Amino acid sequence: MGEVLSTFVRSIFVENMIFAYYLGMCSYLAVSKNVKTALGLGIAVTFILVCTLPINYMLENYVLKEGALSWLGPEYAEVNLSFLSLIIFIAIIASFVQLVEMVIEKFAPALYSSLGIFLPLIAVNCAILGGSLFMQQKAFANVGIATVYGLGSGIGWILAIVGMAAIREKLAYSDIPKPLKGLGMAFIITGLMGIGFMCFSGLSI
Template sequence: MEHIELFFKSIFIDNMVFATFLGMCSYLAVSKKVSTAVGLGAAVIFVLAVTVPVNWLLDQYILQPGALQWLGAEYADYDLSFLSFIMFIATIATMVQLVEIVVEKFSPSLYNSLGIFLPLIAVNCAILGGSLFMQSREIETIGLALNYGVSSGIGWFLAILAIAAIREKIRYSNVPAPLRGLGITFIITGLMAIGFMSFGGMLTGGDDEAKQEETTTAKVEQAKKAEDNKLAENTTTINE
């Protein structure tokens, strides 16, 4: 249940583009064609799916205070958390280089379409944001870290795919002159953000119901205890 909840929340409610506005540079620049948006979105999913779990391992076994205890008791007091940004970015840059080599090898046309924005994934704030959010959320297992990386990538992919499809259509629409280009794109992005965040009520309703059930159960148990205590007191009084 925890995996499913994290998966859908990362895609819809905590969407990298619509909730935190991360990765907006690539989102706006590479969303003029659906084919290009699909290629970049797939690359972002892959990079997030690999870097978030790898950075989780680095955080758990190297960077956190006391994480080096597995090397020996003398390393238990070491705190390397100040290296988080350097280690995370190094991991991301390595994965992006791998993606760039693979795309250039197997799809030169996509490589040329993406241009400078493919290597710029290394400094895409959505990629680094995935690892930092993973760290701040205190995700407990590598499975949840992988889940969060994949779902965050899917959320970013859906965002750029949706805006690319809309931008291809509005190219032939009669958009007012002052809003053409980035103006109408920002307006559409804001409207889509409202739509995505409306899923929040659907995904958090179960939590509210569970809390209400727990509260009701606690009240029933408290009333039962009070009744038992009162019955015990009456029995004692009768015996006296």
């Protein structure tokens, strides 16, 4: 239980996809102008992380890495398909993105319209692919911890994009120098929020 809690908290605050690794910045900066839209995208990203990480974990550990196919028989013990991992991870992510896109278009057309091109671009969101690649690197003990890591990473991404959207909505009524309006101020705020999240790196979990 301690490892699960540690993984969950670290993935939200200490290893935040935006503020620790700056992954998924394109959609983070483009969609973080409105809280409602940002929340919708954040939920979609979290859903895809939670669904794809355990699938990719099982593929990695039972199909792709060296010796993963030993359950088929001793003659497969030395088979190593890890060179296919990147392609397969992207294919799994793209499949779930297509599913989410169809569901949002059907049940939330206003959100679908406001997200525009950034909804299908979740398929190439480096925060989602980064989750699967970090899962590979961290070698989690079981699929449950990998799923918790995906959930925490998604929640951390939601906190980042919704926080930025809330600040940018308030800044619309502020007197900002013209050269800093838009992306200029967004970059400054992202840097300051990143510095703020660095405080969590001292947590002993």
